[in-house]
Amino acid sequence: MKVPLLDLKAQYQQIKKEIDETLIRVAESQYFIMGPELEKMEKAMAEYLECKYAIGVSSGTDALLLALMALDIQPGDEVIMPTYSFFATAGVVARLNAVPVFADSDPVTFNIDPADIEKRITPKTKAIIPVHLYGQSADMDPIMAIAKKHNLFVVEDGAQAIGVQYKDGKKVGNFGDIGCFSFFPSKNLGCFGDGGLVTTNNDDLAKKLTIKRVHGGQPKYYHKVIGGNFRLDALQAAVLGVKLPHLDSWSAKRRENAALYTELFTSAGLAAGEGVTVFDDKNKVLLPAAVYKSDSVKNYHIYNQYIIRVEKRNALRDFLLAKGVGVEIYYPVPFHRQECFSYLKYNMNDYPVADCCANDSLALPIYPELTTEQITYVVESIAEFVRTSDHLPLECNHCDCMKK
Numbered sequence: 001m002k003v004p005l006l007d008l009k010a011q012y013q014q015i016k017k018e019i020d021e022t023l024i025r026v027a028e029s030q031y032f033i034m035g036p037e038l039e040k041m042e043k044a045m046a047e048y049l050e051c052k053y054a055i056g057v058s059s060g061t062d063a064l065l066l067a068l069m070a071l072d073i074q075p076g077d078e079v080i081m082p083t084y085s086f087f088a089t090a091g092v093v094a095r096l097n098a099v100p101v102f103a104d105s106d107p108v109t110f111n112i113d114p115a116d117i118e119k120r121i122t123p124k125t126k127a128i129i130p131v132h133l134y135g136q137s138a139d140m141d142p143i144m145a146i147a148k149k150h151n152l153f154v155v156e157d158g159a160q161a162i163g164v165q166y167k168d169g170k171k172v173g174n175f176g177d178i179g180c181f182s183f184f185p186s187k188n189l190g191c192f193g194d195g196g197l198v199t200t201n202n203d204d205l206a207k208k209l210t211i212k213r214v215h216g217g218q219p220k221y222y223h224k225v226i227g228g229n230f231r232l233d234a235l236q237a238a239v240l241g242v243k244l245p246h247l248d249s250w251s252a253k254r255r256e257n258a259a260l261y262t263e264l265f266t267s268a269g270l271a272a273g274e275g276v277t278v279f280d281d282k283n284k285v286l287l288p289a290a291v292y293k294s295d296s297v298k299n300y301h302i303y304n305q306y307i308i309r310v311e312k313r314n315a316l317r318d319f320l321l322a323k324g325v326g327v328e329i330y331y332p333v334p335f336h337r338q339e340c341f342s343y344l345k346y347n348m349n350d351y352p353v354a355d356c357c358a359n360d361s362l363a364l365p366i367y368p369e370l371t372t373e374q375i376t377y378v379v380e381s382i383a384e385f386v387r388t389s390d391h392l393p394l395e396c397n398h399c400d401c402m403k404k
């Protein structure tokens, strides 16, 4: 059986007629930059995300870059972020000649550990970028309390978490000064290429974001400030307009798929239980949990990725790929170990949880159109691996968790 990690064609088939009509409508209009399609999409996004302003931009990466530019982050300013995330989170900070400061992660949610943020604050710290990784919110209550106490900006990286609610129900993108989203095709809401969005509830920031999106010209050709070309195409906006009404049902399907994984792993005797962080039984699978260790309130997890943690991760990956199951390692190298950040001279022993996650996590297929048979096949394949892999060596070499 073939179980791809992602199957975008399956989604396109459901909405093909509407999408095709929309593409033709934009082609016939020959109106490609800004304009009514974008305005319509931005209005719908603001309504959906329950924020005052939603501004379409060229990508999730550019959303982050534009946000930092709007907040006037300067060379030498320090910006705290998780060391375990997609590269863009750190890349944008370094590109402004600001200093990326890395914090360790929470082993259950994979999100930034708020306690570790506070330890890394200095007089130069200007902002925090919590990432809502894999589709669940970072722990925003303590993060916002730290930001308030130290007078720091908060830019939420919600690239993997559009429509996600933090435990009290408020949607991500509404906690910090600016929220950033991506419409890269593999996100829960993807366009037909690159695209992104910034959100804010602050009038002044909305104005800055809007002006800097078009090179900082206000009026056009008169520049008090420097911006960039951070525009979103009309074509992408129109595609997103068609897809947005389906987003919640697609995310609900991902949640159902996750629940089925939990059920099947549990009945196969492989589940190590929710929120478990240590491999006390090396034949078990640590399942993703939508809960923080500080309390037991559930998050609304939309599973942009379904990440398990396993002993012998690389061997399992090879085994599953050979069986036709698409899997991926997100992210094998945390920022503090990236060659391009060696100039920052971070201590390699300072991030034990992130190192562990990088070494033992594996993404399984979770996209909405997966069938019960496919999910069953994935779990059965993992069960087969566990039965037959006793002779294989342990893999983790950065931390102690495997040795317990």
Ligand SMILES: *Cc1c(COP(=O)(O)O)cnc(C)c1O
Pocket: 059, 060, 061, 062, 085, 086, 088, 089, 131, 157, 159, 160, 181, 182, 183, 184, 194, 195, 196
């Ligand atoms: C995808 C992603 C981005 C970047 O988005 P692009 O649209 O690909 O530029 C940023 N941060 C995180 C956490 C992401 O997953």
